[in-house]
Amino acid sequence: DVKVTQSSRYLVKRTGEKVFLECVQDMDHENMFWYRQDPGLGLRLIYFSYDVKMKEKGDIPEGYSVSREKKERFSLILESASTNQTSMYLCASSLWGSPLYGYTFGSGTRLTVV
Amino acid sequence: DQQVKQNSPSLSVQEGRISILNCDYTNSMFDYFLWYKKYPAEGPTFLISISSIKDKNEDGRFTVFLNKSAKHLSLHIVPSQPGDSAVYFCAAITSGNTGKLIFGQGTTLQVKP
Numbered sequence: 358d359v360k361v362t363q364s365s366r367y368l369v370k371r372t373g374e375k376v377f378l379e380c381v382q383d384m385d386h387e388n389m390f391w392y393r394q395d396p397g398l399g400l401r402l403i404y405f406s407y408d409v410k411m412k413e414k415g416d417i418p419e420g421y422s423v424s425r426e427k428k429e430r431f432s433l434i435l436e437s438a439s440t441n442q443t444s445m446y447l448c449a450s451s452l453w454g455s456p457l458y459g460y461t462f463g464s465g466t467r468l469t470v471v
Numbered sequence: 472d473q474q475v476k477q478n479s480p481s482l483s484v485q486e487g488r489i490s491i492l493n494c495d496y497t498n499s500m501f502d503y504f505l506w507y508k509k510y511p512a513e514g515p516t517f518l519i520s521i522s523s524i525k526d527k528n529e530d531g532r533f534t535v536f537l538n539k540s541a542k543h544l545s546l547h548i549v550p551s552q553p554g555d556s557a558v559y560f561c562a563a564i565t566s567g568n569t570g571k572l573i574f575g576q577g578t579t580l581q582v583k584p
Binding site for chain 2: 361366390392397398399400401402405415447449459460461462463464465467
């Protein structure tokens with residue numbers, strides 16, 4: 358089974374801190390994604406990557422950046438955390454060219470910015 | 472611009488009855504539609520999908536119906552079980568290697584014993 362692992366389940370950070378959310382997948386998937394989930398808004402795409410060192414903006418990239426130095430790892434960076442970035446963050450991966458089976462998600466990181 | 476919409480935030484049904492979750496979309500270029508199920512403190516898990524060239528796909532208790540002319544799809548769960556209580560997300564994607572899943576807002580299903 359594909360496994361997508363997010364390094365932290367819960368995080369509490371202070372406003373202005375630099376925050377790193379790490380995601381690792383073990384099935385050699387080309388595609389990796391970062392979403393955030395908020396009540397009433399569903400899952401919104403922040404950034405995605407189709408290959409190492411490659412990244413593209415999703416629908417809500419402001420305040421975030423990403424890094425993909427290795428195929429299996431995709432990091433989300435909050436340069437200066439703000440309270441409106443309090444959310445559930447979900448990482449996902451998928452095979453290149455296999456849309457029918459969608460993505461495999463990690464368990465999520467609940468980030469609280471105080 | 473919300474391309475995939477789930478207009479019902481919540482649904483409550485009795486155990487053993489049918490649950491019907493609805494989803495509307497605006498982009499006629501979507502090639503595949505998927506349903507995900509999410510429990511609290513867990514990531515979404517894939518449930519069932521349908522290609523745009525079909526109008527029905529069935530997998531056990533779960534059936535997805537697609538009405539392309541109305542740009543509408545629905546997920547039927549029969550019979551509903553308490554373990555089905557979760558948030559259900561509708562999602563859509565265009566074909567091709569660089570397709571991205573676009574999600575709806577989610578519907579919280581509660582199945583009462």
